[in-house]
Amino acid sequence: MKNIVIIGMPGVGKTSVADAIGAITGQTVIDIDREIEKQHGPIPDIFREKGEPHFRAIEKQTVAQAAKTENTVIATGGGSVLDEDNIRALRASGTLYWIRRPLEELAQNGRPLSAGGMNALKTLWDERKELYAEAADSEIKNETIKGTAEEIIKKHGQR
Ligand SMILES: Nc1ncnc2c1ncn2[C@@H]1O[C@H](COP(=O)(O)OP(=O)(O)OP(=O)(O)O)[C@@H](O)[C@H]1O
Ligand SMILES: O=C(O)C1=C[C@@H](O)[C@@H](O)[C@H](O)C1
Numbered sequence: 001m002k003n004i005v006i007i008g009m010p011g012v013g014k015t016s017v018a019d020a021i022g023a024i025t026g027q028t029v030i031d032i033d034r035e036i037e038k039q040h041g042p043i044p045d046i047f048r049e050k051g052e053p054h055f056r057a058i059e060k061q062t063v064a065q066a067a068k069t070e071n072t073v074i075a076t077g078g079g080s081v082l083d084e085d086n087i088r089a090l091r092a093s094g095t096l097y098w099i100r101r102p103l104e105e106l107a108q109n110g111r112p113l114s115a116g117g118m119n120a121l122k123t124l125w126d127e128r129k130e131l132y133a134e135a136a137d138s139e140i141k142n143e144t145i146k147g148t149a150e151e152i153i154k155k156h157g158q159r
């Protein structure tokens with residue numbers, strides 16, 4: 001089966017929803033940020049010590065690896081859709097589900113690009129909303145983690 005790929009803003013719930021899908025279906029979950037941290041240490045340290053371009057290069061390698069799998073749930077990083085090659089690889093591997101919550105409800109702690117609070121998130125949203133919309137096959141309001149997981153499983157089964 002094609003992969004379930006979850007995209008969306010930083011702190012919107014991608015990891016939580018992917019883990020919930022994995023818990024329900026038994027599918028393997030690959031979280032791009034977790035994979036990066038396993039190999040390279042904490043993401044805020046990578047941003048601070050090596051800079052965002054270095055982080056994006058690592059992210060790209062990690063996305064390319066994850067996209068080679070099948071029947072997997074992939075939680076992307078919030079910025080994974082910034083790179084066209086990432087989008088191409090993810091689209092070839094699965095269906096892209098864009099999960100959304102109001103900006104005020106996004107988690108901010110420990111997320112370098114959300115460190116500027118609501119202003120930073122509004123700027124990110126303005127820069128990215130079209131990218132998410134173009135990349136997405138399907139859009140889901142993430143009202144509850146379990147509800148969103150169940151909705152994605154249902155939609156994916158209908159494809
Ligand atoms: N629908 C929801 N209702 C309430 N809390 C939620 C919901 N979805 C996610 N959360 C909470 O938001 C926080 C961030 O979730 P999570 O880490 O899954 O986001 P993420 O999109 O993976 O973030 P990142 O972009 O940093 O990887 C967690 O504390 C999670 O429990
Ligand atoms: O939105 C982003 O650009 C990011 C989101 C996180 O998932 C991490 O991948 C990192 O903090 C960058």
Ligand SMILES: [Mg+2]
Pocket residue numbers: 014015016031033075
């Ligand atoms: Mg995450």
